[in-house]
Amino acid sequence: MFSISSVRSLWRTATRADGSAISVMCGAVAAVGVAYGATSVAAGLPIWFAPTLGLAVYAASAEMLFVGVLGAGGSAWLAAVAALAVNARHLPYGVAVRHLVGPGGRGLLRAHLVNDETVAFGLARATERGSTRAGRDALTSAGLAMLVAWPAGSLAGGLLGRSVDVRSLGLDALFPVVLLALVLPGLHRRRTRFAALAAAAVATAAAPVVPAGLAPLLGLAALPLMRAGRRRG
């Protein structure tokens, strides 16, 4: 959901009491959910759509991308491709936390809880306590709590978006801000920032001329710039 590096530092600075760390995270997740739910309704989707997608996909940035492409008038298939591209990182996450997820049917259920926050939290706790069991408990409890907070926040956002004027409350400004807050911690390298700016420029310039919803995907044209950054350090 959130960028892994920012969440890791949040978990690290959180107190030893898992309960309070989890409630801080749930508060932030719910706040993002409000923006996501309000945007979904503004994009013309029914009120139940955002919470349902939240439960079924359970990866915030991909869901917001999906709704963002739809809201810009893009096709559902385009939105799905973008969301899946963003979610491919769950494959290495699965590798990283396999010992925490565990085997069997419970493991298959627990796999659904694997996302940016729970991976960071589970691994941090497992290292800190030197116990796989502690890491598994942390991943499971944080995962279940956010599985409630995220759809609940987006339902609240949907209700808010339907009952008030989204524009006069400035709710339309929240969505881009949330997305920026998610990627900011990952932009500490100059080359990455440069590539991100280039992507933003290409996408914005393309928005008036390409078919609706396609513009954000054109930002991927900046991918080679990221590669150059890696090679030259």
Add this chain to the structure above:
Amino acid sequence: MGEVLVAGGLVAVGTYLFRAAGLLLAARPGGRLDRAETTLATWSGRAATLLLVSVAATSALTEHGGYAGTARVLGVAVGAGLACRRTPLPLVLLAAGATTALARLAGIA
């Protein structure tokens, strides 16, 4: 709407398969990320960053292919500035929304 539901379902199934595939890959003897998987992880992370920035830019600046209006841009700028200073997210959102709302109240589109 039907198309949107099927596409949303695809994202849900695909995402779960990514998670489960990671678990299965790790279950191989000596299971670690091999080269191809590390490459996939790196590129998917980069693509994610660029896609999110692009959606942020287009949704901040444009609407239906035109300019989104100065009020929204102001709110997003305030929010982005606060986020850079590591202000807690709920506060960032509150400030961004309030800025845009006040700007509209003041007659700025």
